[in-house]
Amino acid sequence: MVYFEMVKTALKTVLSKPATILYPVQAAKKTPLSRGHVVQDGSKCISCSICVKKCPAQAIVLDKEAKTWQINRFRCVVCNSCVDTCPAKCLSMDTQYTAPATAKGVETFAITYVKPAKPEKKDEQKQ
Amino acid sequence: MSKQIIVPFGPQHPVLPEPIHLDLVLEDEKVVDVVPSIGYIHRGFEKLVEKREFTEYVYIAERTCGICSFIHGATYCQGIEQIMNIQVPERAEYLRVIWSEFSRLHSHLLWLGLFADAFGFENLFMGAWKTREKVLDFFEETTGGRVIQGTSKIGGVRRDISGERLDRMVKDLDDLDREMKELTDVFLHDDSVKHRLRNVGTISRNDAYHLGAVGPTARGSGVAIDLRKSGYGAYDRLNVPVVTDSCGDCYSRCAVRAKELFTSTDLIRQAVKKITEGPIDVKVTGAPDGEYFMRAEQPRGELVHYLKGNGSKFLVRSRIRTPTLTNIPPLIKMLQGCELADVPVIVLSIDPCISCTER
Numbered sequence: 001m002v003y004f005e006m007v008k009t010a011l012k013t014v015l016s017k018p019a020t021i022l023y024p025v026q027a028a029k030k031t032p033l034s035r036g037h038v039v040q041d042g043s044k045c046i047s048c049s050i051c052v053k054k055c056p057a058q059a060i061v062l063d064k065e066a067k068t069w070q071i072n073r074f075r076c077v078v079c080n081s082c083v084d085t086c087p088a089k090c091l092s093m094d095t096q097y098t099a100p101a102t103a104k105g106v107e108t109f110a111i112t113y114v115k116p117a118k119p120e121k122k123d124e125q126k127q
Numbered sequence: 128m129s130k131q132i133i134v135p136f137g138p139q140h141p142v143l144p145e146p147i148h149l150d151l152v153l154e155d156e157k158v159v160d161v162v163p164s165i166g167y168i169h170r171g172f173e174k175l176v177e178k179r180e181f182t183e184y185v186y187i188a189e190r191t192c193g194i195c196s197f198i199h200g201a202t203y204c205q206g207i208e209q210i211m212n213i214q215v216p217e218r219a220e221y222l223r224v225i226w227s228e229f230s231r232l233h234s235h236l237l238w239l240g241l242f243a244d245a246f247g248f249e250n251l252f253m254g255a256w257k258t259r260e261k262v263l264d265f266f267e268e269t270t271g272g273r274v275i276q277g278t279s280k281i282g283g284v285r286r287d288i289s290g291e292r293l294d295r296m297v298k299d300l301d302d303l304d305r306e307m308k309e310l311t312d313v314f315l316h317d318d319s320v321k322h323r324l325r326n327v328g329t330i331s332r333n334d335a336y337h338l339g340a341v342g343p344t345a346r347g348s349g350v351a352i353d354l355r356k357s358g359y360g361a362y363d364r365l366n367v368p369v370v371t372d373s374c375g376d377c378y379s380r381c382a383v384r385a386k387e388l389f390t391s392t393d394l395i396r397q398a399v400k401k402i403t404e405g406p407i408d409v410k411v412t413g414a415p416d417g418e419y420f421m422r423a424e425q426p427r428g429e430l431v432h433y434l435k436g437n438g439s440k441f442l443v444r445s446r447i448r449t450p451t452l453t454n455i456p457p458l459i460k461m462l463q464g465c466e467l468a469d470v471p472v473i474v475l476s477i478d479p480c481i482s483c484t485e486r
Contacts, residue, residue: 005317009309010250019257029264033271033286056183079186079277084285093271 044090206421234426283408328473342428347380
């Protein structure tokens with residue numbers, strides 16, 4: 001008859017430090033690869049809208065007229081698809097999770113990228 | 128004959144992680160019949176296949192289940208690869224095996240914890256989940272996600288694991304093995320656990336086979352079926368031992384899962400030994416035109432993804448059959464004739480994953 005098989009493990013646990021951390025007082029564990037939330041750099045965004053098409057959760061809205069890039073954090077499933085496909089590399093994945101919120105809403109980023117003017121070589125040659 | 132009464136069990140019940148409803152027909156304390164009903168968390172994943180491109184649907188397929196998510200994603204990808212005749216690089220196949228086996232470890236440790244909780248062993252529950260945390264840490268370090276890995280893609284995998292990390296992982300596996308040994312010893316040898324689980328919810332080999340039991344539920348009754356033996360992906364190059372137990376009671380099903388933890392770590396070691404250097408993905412062009420039934424072994428049993436495409440970017444039909452669905456008829460058989468107090472333990476012994484089942 002074997003009883004109290006657990007006692008050894010239980011005693012070890014009593015004498016060791018807690019396995020849990022006091023989140024949010026202590027920061028959560030994260031690694032360089034952790035998928036926290038998507039960050040957009042407006043100065044690099046070329047408004048190609050590939051991220052909008054590639055988002056499986058349809059969380060991204062791009063307005064070319066108003067020059068804004070919006071993300072609904074409550075729809076976003078943090079799959080990294082937009083970051084992988086962004087041709088201008090303006091999207092990146094932050095390792096920190098977004099803070100809890102009490103109301104749903106979208107986060108808006110302004111697109112400040114200005115297309116560089118084409119060099120007017122031909123005109124100069126004509127003159 | 129005494130008077131029959133019907134006692135509802137679920138959808139909200141302390142032992143159930145997910146909602147399933149059972150109408151228990153009782154005669155005194157004895158269950159004479161059970162009427163199951165599902166449909167509380169249907170999410171319409173299969174319909175979504177018409178609205179998302181087949182390359183983006185990988186992320187959705189992965190979210191079918193929160194426990195065996197990687198295997199869902201990989202199975203979907205393998206199905207599409209079969210339709211499109213894509214040869215996946217060898218390294219990607221081995222990486223899929225490594226993540227799949229870690230998913231199995233994660234799932235079985237989670238289940239052992241929940242099962243311990245169901246038969247009232249709170250300390251063991253905490254211990255199992257503490258061990259599981261190490262597996263989740265590995266996932267986060269190599270894929271970026273703890274529960275949803277997101278590393279499958281059509282034509283290979285999205286992330287590589289460096290050789291140095293693989294070596295470190297094998298060393299960590301020794302520690303994990305030691306910790307799991309300590310944990311499973313309690314499940315396998317402690318008499319208070321045996322006393323609670325022996326001869327509870329017994330199902331014969333014949334019944335389990337004919338009612339379509341899969342995974343540890345079937346193997347616990349002595350039916351040696353394991354889809355990994357069929358050699359999909361890189362499993363044909365690995366030695367897959369099939370763990371079976373002959374009694375067919377709750378203890379047998381628990382023992383099968385406890386022993387499978389070690390076959391999983393063994394498979395990971397074999398995969399690391401055989402893994403080759405090379406690319407992790409191939410470029411995919413075109414769209415799937417045709418249909419395929421992709422079968423794979425999940426922690427709970429055989430998973431089927433049926434996929435049909437018509438040459439456009441959107442699939443025409445997707446059908447997911449999860450192991451829990453086929454394990455419900457054997458569950459009904461197990462419950463007939465048991466005591467009311469044993470119902471929670473028996474229901475949990477098939478490892479029900481209702482969200483997967485209803486998709």
